[in-house]
Amino acid sequence: MRQSPGARRARTATAVVLGTALAGSLAIAPVAAQGAEIEYAIWGDPAELTNQIALVDAFMAKHSDIKVNVSVSDWDAYWDKLQTGLAGGAAPDVFAMDGPLFPDYQSRDVLLDLQPYIERDSFDLTALADAGVQHFTTADGQYGLPRDLNVVALYYNKAMFDAAGIPYPDDTWDWAKLVEVGKQLTIDQDGDGLPEQWGFYTETTDMENYWSSLVWQAGGDIVSEDRTQTLLGSDQAVLGLQQLQDLIHTHKIMPTPDLFVETGDAFEQGMAAMESNGSWLVPTHLAAGIDLGIAHLPAGPAGKATSINPTGLVVAKSTKAPDAAWEFVKYIVGPEAQTQLMQLKAAVPVDKSVLAGAYSTAFPGSDVFASSIDFAHLKPSFRGYTEWTTRLQEELDANMFNAPNKTAREAIDSVLPELDAILAQNAAQ
């Protein structure tokens, strides 16, 4: 979703006008939530759960009249439970929402419009990262707020750079430099054709980890603004996708993805010198004892670009305690909770004051994520995203990345009609 800042402003302005009109018709009395009990559902690992529980406890300490129960699931089970809960009238009151999946829920009318509450409390949305807020803005309201941001950057292993006497990656880096240094850092000591140390690593099974950024860096885009057309067939987009295949199969600085699919991240295991991946991996890499450096992603032919994807907080339309739910959402996106949230180093805060303040010095490289936001593109989101991306990745993984059966052009051309059919089907509903 490539947007000029102008387009962003225009959309926000429309939303504000519409929101104001709505608030006028729906008068909401400023009542405090009395003795409410709400359920807050998240996905995540034990460390994230611990962190979220700390947030919830801090909230309850301030709001003794509201009790918040946290329920956690793994990624797959989370969506199964959420859907059946929503269908069966037992949905959590407040729940985490993955950026790309938001339209699938919002368009089905199961989320509460927060605009009236924002108006009532004169809540200042400009305090939050614009891209994050905008992601949950629709033509008729604000159906969620960003809880934290996922930003993609270049991780590098300082020890490996030092050992090779190579300067660390910096803002002058482009695709060619990545390949050049990647080759120097790909080391096959025993000469069996399988390097013990790879120059580069990334995950290829989701656009967010790297390839969406490559498409944007090449000047291409993923889907059209109106979500009716897949734009991956443009020469620029194909150039971006081709770059990832070349890193694996031409330059051979990156392992084929299936080599690490069972054992996980090669960078985390100390088997790769660089990795393009999301901000959520910082605690993982640190825990693995990696001598971690963080830099902006190398620039492409059309300049710098990276991916930003907000994890949102949304409120179920069916909630019996909307006021309590709103109080809770408001607290979580506020500076106090955001400062607590970033302690885990996994989440880039959404509050601008925390982002520019405490977060920028939270750990070496945190400022890289903060400043990446300036040239970041929102991860695309639309109805039918899961089916669209499943079909697309099946083609890319099997025929471009794991095995170079097809060029980017051939792979994209073979799957494009199906992708557009999925978009059309979802737009029609």
Added chain:
Amino acid sequence: MTVTRSPAVADAAAGTRARSRGGGPLASERKWAWLFLAPTLIGLAVLSAGPIMATLGISLTQWDLLTPATWVGVGNFGDLLANDRFWTALRNTAYYTIVSVPLGMVLALAIALGLDKAIRGIAWIRTMYFLPLVTSSVAVGLVWLWIYAPQGGLLNEVLWWFGIPPQRWVSDPFWAMPAIIAMSVWQGLGVNIIIFLAGLQSIPREYYDAADVDGAGRWSRLRRITLPLLTPSIFFTGILSLIGSLQVFDQVYVLSRPRPTEANLTLVYFIYEEGFRFFRMGSASAAAWILFLIAAALTIVYFRSQRRWVHYQ
């Protein structure tokens, strides 16, 4: 479509048949049979029959779980037949079934014959074979992922000693399904072994004694006495394995990272994906009914064949 995989049922299938030769069970026995079946039957009626019938209704609608359903008649069935992924899933499920059912039964039979001996510690050995079955699929999947890992995985390491180059067991389209079959067969052996053991132990000694007198060798004893008298158990494990393999899901779910490919997408995974990932409960229900009809048809054919090869004592 639930089948209770209980050794006790196997015992009943292999054992009580022997006593009821000629007539059916006695009236008093029949009463007890119904009584013991009651918990399962009531559970099926209350917990399964309703949802199963509901899916029939849902299969005739377009429903995304979250907004009201709209009636589309048999449209979902037509869409499925025109859906390449559905056919891929059907083909992969057939591949899985055709290979894993015979393979699992032959291996289980061979092991059961080996375990049907009164040696020291036999109970422990038998228990060992049953362990994979009571281990969670996810734990089993993680161990097998390590066995199959392209680098440093157990299987590739062992093959390397014999000069065989490392393979991508899980992601290579050629190996993807065999890898899942191998894990499933290993995991499922225990059930069939237990049933076969029960069957073997219900074969009266006298037959073997008589065969000895006639000078029958090991092979002809196996062919002429053991196998024919074991056919009720073979029949029973066959039906369990058949239905179970048509429903294969866990193994695919845990072994295919991060998601199944065209080489190992199975029908139940397809159903799960349609319903819970692509917001098409109607289509998922329709696919479930097609699977049910296939399973029912195969079961009927299989039951009909019973007359020709199953020998009840």
